Amino acid sequence: MSILVELNEKIRNAFLECGYEVDGKLVTLSDRPDLSQFQSNTAFIVAKKNGINPVKLSEEVIKKLENDTDLSKVFVAGPGFINVVLDNNFLSSYIERNFSKIDLTKYNCDKKKIIIDYGGPNVAKPLHVGHLRPAIIGEGLKRLSRELGNEIIGDIHLGDWGRQMGLVISEIKLRQPNLIYFDDQYSGEYPDCCPVTVEELNELYPTANCAAKNDEARMEEARNATYILQNKDHKNHRGYYELWKQLVKTSVSDLKKTYEKLDIHFDLWRGESDCNNSIPKLLEILSEKNMIETSDGATVVYVNEEGDKVDYPPVILKTKNNTVGYQTTDLATIYERLEEFDPDEIWYVVDARQKLHFDQIFRVAYRSGMVDESKKLVFIGFGTMNGTDGKPFKTRDGGVMRLSELLDITENKAFEKITNTSIEKSEKQEIACLVADASLKYADAISNRLTDYVFDIDKFTDNNGKTGPYILYSQVRIQSLLEKANVQGIKEGNLLAPSSKEELNVMLEIIKLPDVIISAYNNKSLLEIADFLFYLNSSFNNLYNNCRILDEKNIERRASLLKLIRIVGDINKKLLYIMSVRIPKRM
RNA sequence: GUCCUCGUAGCAUAAUAGGAGAAUGCAGUCGCCUCCUAAGCGACAGAUUGGAGGUUCAAAUCCUCUCGGGGACGCCA
Numbered sequence: 218m219s220i221l222v223e224l225n226e227k228i229r230n231a232f233l234e235c236g237y238e239v240d241g242k243l244v245t246l247s248d249r250p251d252l253s254q255f256q257s258n259t260a261f262i263v264a265k266k267n268g269i270n271p272v273k274l275s276e277e278v279i280k281k282l283e284n285d286t287d288l289s290k291v292f293v294a295g296p297g298f299i300n301v302v303l304d305n306n307f308l309s310s311y312i313e314r315n316f317s318k319i320d321l322t323k324y325n326c327d328k329k330k331i332i333i334d335y336g337g338p339n340v341a342k343p344l345h346v347g348h349l350r351p352a353i354i355g356e357g358l359k360r361l362s363r364e365l366g367n368e369i370i371g372d373i374h375l376g377d378w379g380r381q382m383g384l385v386i387s388e389i390k391l392r393q394p395n396l397i398y399f400d401d402q403y404s405g406e407y408p409d410c411c412p413v414t415v416e417e418l419n420e421l422y423p424t425a426n427c428a429a430k431n432d433e434a435r436m437e438e439a440r441n442a443t444y445i446l447q448n449k450d451h452k453n454h455r456g457y458y459e460l461w462k463q464l465v466k467t468s469v470s471d472l473k474k475t476y477e478k479l480d481i482h483f484d485l486w487r488g489e490s491d492c493n494n495s496i497p498k499l500l501e502i503l504s505e506k507n508m509i510e511t512s513d514g515a516t517v518v519y520v521n522e523e524g525d526k527v528d529y530p531p532v533i534l535k536t537k538n539n540t541v542g543y544q545t546t547d548l549a550t551i552y553e554r555l556e557e558f559d560p561d562e563i564w565y566v567v568d569a570r571q572k573l574h575f576d577q578i579f580r581v582a583y584r585s586g587m588v589d590e591s592k593k594l595v596f597i598g599f600g601t602m603n604g605t606d607g608k609p610f611k612t613r614d615g616g617v618m619r620l621s622e623l624l625d626i627t628e629n630k631a632f633e634k635i636t637n638t639s640i641e642k643s644e645k646q647e648i649a650c651l652v653a654d655a656s657l658k659y660a661d662a663i664s665n666r667l668t669d670y671v672f673d674i675d676k677f678t679d680n681n682g683k684t685g686p687y688i689l690y691s692q693v694r695i696q697s698l699l700e701k702a703n704v705q706g707i708k709e710g711n712l713l714a715p716s717s718k719e720e721l722n723v724m725l726e727i728i729k730l731p732d733v734i735i736s737a738y739n740n741k742s743l744l745e746i747a748d749f750l751f752y753l754n755s756s757f758n759n760l761y762n763n764c765r766i767l768d769e770k771n772i773e774r775r776a777s778l779l780k781l782i783r784i785v786g787d788i789n790k791k792l793l794y795i796m797s798v799r800i801p802k803r804m
Numbered sequence: 805g806u807c808c809u810c811g812u813a814g815c816a817u818a819a820u821a822g823g824a825g826a827a828u829g830c831a832g833u834c835g836c837c838u839c840c841u842a843a844g845c846g847a848c849a850g851a852u853u854g855g856a857g858g859u860u861c862a863a864a865u866c867c868u869c870u871c872g873g874g875g876a877c878g879c880c881a
Contacts, residue, residue: 221820242821249824258823261862271861295824296861339881379881426880489881515879527807527877536879543881572808573876600809600874607874636843652843663829665817668810669874675830676816680843682829683817690843698840736820748818751829762836762845804843 219324219731220311221245221255224301227288228257231281235274237263244301246729253290253300254725260297271297305714308724309777312784313712316727319787322366324731325738331369332554333359335566336476336483339376340468341385341422343415344475344620346610346672347568350599353661353797355566356481357743358597360795365738370558373472374550375488377465379542381422383443385464386457387435388425389413390442398456407456411463415471418464440538447493447540465490475621479654480797492549495556496541499549499587500534506585513537520580532577547578551594552587562593564741569598569667597741600669602661610672623672627653630678634686637804648801652678655685655798662743662796683751685798691754692793693804694761695786702767702779709783710776719760723781726753730788746792757785 224244232239239259247256260278264271275293282291290302303311335355338348355371362369389412390399396412397403413421429436442457449458469486476482500516503509508518514537520529532544554563565575575596582588604610612618632649640648660677664670680686702709715721726749733749760766766782769775793800 245820247824248819248827252824256824258821261823262821265861298824337881376881381881384880513879517878530878533879538879540879542879544879569809570875571881574881598809634843637841639841663817665810668817670816673816679830684829686843687829690841694841694844701840732820740820744817745820748828755828758844759846761840762842765840767840803841 218315219735220303220728221732224255224257227282227285228259228278228299231278232259232263234281235277237267237274239263247300249300252294253292253302255301255303257299257301258297260299264297275299305721308721308728309712309714312724312727312781316730316784316788317780319730319784319791321364321734321791324735325365325367328366329368329561330558331362331367331562331564332558332560333362333369333371333564333566334374335359335371335564336373336481337376337567338373338472339381340465340472340488341376341381341418343419344472345617346602346620346623348620349623349657350602350661351566351568352476352479352481353658354597354599354666354743356479356797357658357662357746357795358564358566358741360797361734361738361743361746364791364795365734370484370560371482372485372487372554373483375465375469375486375490376543377461378447378489378493378546380439380443380540381426382446382461382464383439383441383540384425384429385418385421386446386460387438387442388421388428389460396460398460400456401454403456407459409463411467412460413464413467415467418467440536440540443540444538475624478621478624480799487550489543489546489550492546492553495549495553496545499545499552502552502587503534503581503585508581508585509534518581520577520584522580529573529577529580532581544574544578547574548581548587551578551582555588555592560592562595564595564597566597566599569600572596572598595741597666599666600664603669603671605671605673607669607671624653624657627657627674627678630674631656631686634678634680635804640803648804651799651801652686652689652804655689655793657685658796658798659683659685659688659747662747665744666742683747686804688750688754688789688793689798689800690804691758692786692789692800693802695757695782695789696800697803698766699779699783699786705767707767707779708776709780710773712780713774713777716774717760717764719756719763720778720781722756723753723760723785726756727784727788743796746795750789750792753785753788757782 221244228243229239243259244255244257247253260271260275264274272293275297279291279293279299282288287304287307288301289304292300294300333355335351337351338344359369359371393412429439445454446457446461449455503518510517510519515533516535517531517533519531533542534545535541554560579594582594583590588594602610610618628649631652632645635645635648656677663683677684678686715724729749733745737743737745766778769778
C-alpha cells in the first residue's frame with residue numbers, strides 16, 4: 218500500500234469523526250519540506266462548502282490525530298494547511314515491511330490483458346534515429362505493465378505491405394529485369410536467398426521513392442506492383458510475393474541486430490501483411506453495417522460524427538488502384554488481435570503526428586461494433602528527437618541518420634569519459650556500450666513524451682545531473698559497497714529509525730515508489746520513473762558522502778545502513794530494468 | 805483556413821483535483837578527496853510562468869481574447 222493512501226485514510230477518518238465526509242486525494246507530498254513531509258488541503262474545500270473557517274476546522278481535525286503514534290507531528294499552518302510528519306520508528310518499520318522485497322504487482326489491483334504496438338519499422342527502410350523513441354517508450358511501458366502484473370504482448374507491427382514495397386519491387390525489376398521472380402511463366406521453386414543485400418535494400422527505397430515522385434509512370438508501376446503483391450493468390454505473379462518474402466527476411470534479420478543491441482525484445486514480429494487474409498472479413502463487417510461508400514473510385518468509410526468541429530477525411534479502405542494502405546491494415550489488424558488474443562486494451566506507441574489517423578481508425582473500430590465499448594484503444598503519441606536546428610536529427614551531410622550510427626557515436630563519447638585507469642580496454646568497450654545505452658534511454662525518458670527534444674550528446678552523457686551515467690554510477694557505487702560488505706562478512710540487519718537527516722531523506726524517497734509507479738502507469742510515461750531515480754540516487758549519494766557506512770562503529774546501525782542501501786539498490790535494479798537499462802559491474 | 809499540441813530562469817524539464825518563498829538538473833561563481841569509486845557532495849546566484857483581461861480568500865493550473873513555435877488535414881506510411 219502506498220504511504221499516501223495510508224495517510225489519506227487517516228485524514229479521511231479524522232474528517233469523518235468531525236462530521237464531514239470527504240473523498241478523493243486528500244494528502245500530497247508537502248510543498249514545504251522545511252515544515253513537514255506531507256500536507257492536506259482538504260480543510261479549504263470542506264470549509265468553503267460549509268461556510269466555516271478553514272483554520273478552525275483544521276484544528277478540530279488534527280485533534281483526532283493527536284494519539285496516532287505513526288505520526289510524530291500534525292499541525293496547522295497558514296490559512297489552514299494540515300501538515301504531517303511521520304514518526305521515525307514508524308517510517309523505518311514501514312520500509313522494513315513494504316520494501317524489503319520489491320514486488321510491484323501488489324500495487325495494481327486491476328490486472329489486464331494488453332497488446333502494445335510499438336516500433337513499427339518499415340522493412341523497406343533502415344532503422345533511423347526516429348525509431349529510437351517508440352522502441353524505448355514501448356519497451357519501457359511494456360516492462361512496466363508486466364511488472365505490475367498485467368499480461369502484455371509487444372508487437373513490432375512491421376510496415377511491410379504498402380506502396381513502399383511496390384516501389385522497392387519495381388525498382389529491383391528495373392535494375393535486374395531478368396530475375397526469376399519477374400518471369401510469370403516460371404513454375405518451379407524459388408531460391409532461398411535474397412537478390413539484394415541489406416545495404417542495397419536500404420538504398421533502393423529512397424532512390425525509388427525520389428524517382429517516382431518526379432515520374433508518374435514509375436509511380437504507376439509501383440502502384441501496380443503493390444497491387445500484384447497484395448493479390449498474390451489471384452494473379453500469375455507469385456514471384457512478386459516470393460521476392461517480397463526474401464526482402465522481409467533480409468530486413469528483419471538486420472532489424473533484430475539493432476534491437477538486440479538496445480535490449481529491446483518483441484513478443485510478436487508481425488507486420489501489416491499478416492492481416493491480409495482478414496481484409497475480406499473486415500470489409501464484410503463494415504458492409505453489413507452499411508458503413509462502406511465509394512468516392513472517386515475508392516472504397517471509403519466516412520467517420521464524421523455529430524458535434525464534430527472538424528471535417529474528418531474518410532478512411533480509405535481501397536484505393537482506386539485496388540490496393541490497401543495502412544488504414545485498412547490497421548483496422549484488419551485490430552480485428553485479428555481481438556480474434557486471437559481478446560485483449561482488454563490495445564496501446565499504440567506512435568508518432569504524435571499520427572493522431573488523426575488513429576482517431577479515424579478507432580472511430581471505425583468502435584462504430585462497426587468490431588471493438589466493444591468496454592475495450593480501450595489507446596493512442597500513445599510521442600514527439601520526435603531533433604537536432605540542434607529543431608529539425609529531425611540528421612547526419613553531418615544532411616542525410617537521415619541511421620540508428621546504428623547514432624549508437625556508435627554515443628558509444629564513442631561514453632568511451633572517452635571512462636577515466637578509471639584500472640579498467641582494461643576491452644572491458645572499457647563493454648562499459649561504454651552500456652553507458653551509451655543508458656544515456657540515450659534515460660535522456661529519452663526524462664523528456665516529455667509528447668514534445669520534441671533535442672539530441673545533445675554532451676548533455677546525455679554527462680556524469681552529473683539527470684542523466685543515465687549519473688544513475689548508473691550511483692548504482693555501481695551501491696554494488697561496490699554491498700560487495701565489500703560481503704567480502705568483509707558484514708550482514709544487513711533490521712532497519713533502525715534514521716539517525717541523520719541524510720538517512721531520513723533516503724527513507725522519504727523510498728516510500729514514494731508505489732505512487733511513482735502507479736502514476737507512471739496511469740500516465741503511460743517513463744518520466745516520473747526517471748525523475749524518481751534521480752532523487753532517490755541523489756539522496757543516496759548525499760548519505761554516502763556524509764556518513765561512513767562500512768566504518769560505522771555501532772554494529773546494529775551499520776547493519777541497518779547496509780539494508781537501507783541494499784533496498785535502494787534493489788529499487789534501482791527494478792526501475793532500470795523497466796527502462797531497459799543494463800547495469801555495468803563497475804565504471 | 806480549420807483542428808491538434810506546446811510556450812515556465814541562458815538551456816532542459818517539474819509542480820500528481822486551484823493552495824504556502826514556482827521545484828530540479830545542466831551551464832555560471834565559490835568551496836570539499838591522508839577516508840567505502842571525486843563519473844561524487846555542498847553553497848551562491850539566476851523567473852512579472854509568452855502577453856492582456858476575468859473568476860477566486862488563493863491561478864503556472866480554470867474562462868475569454870491575443871502573440872509565438874511545432875504538427876495534421878482522401879487514395880504515401
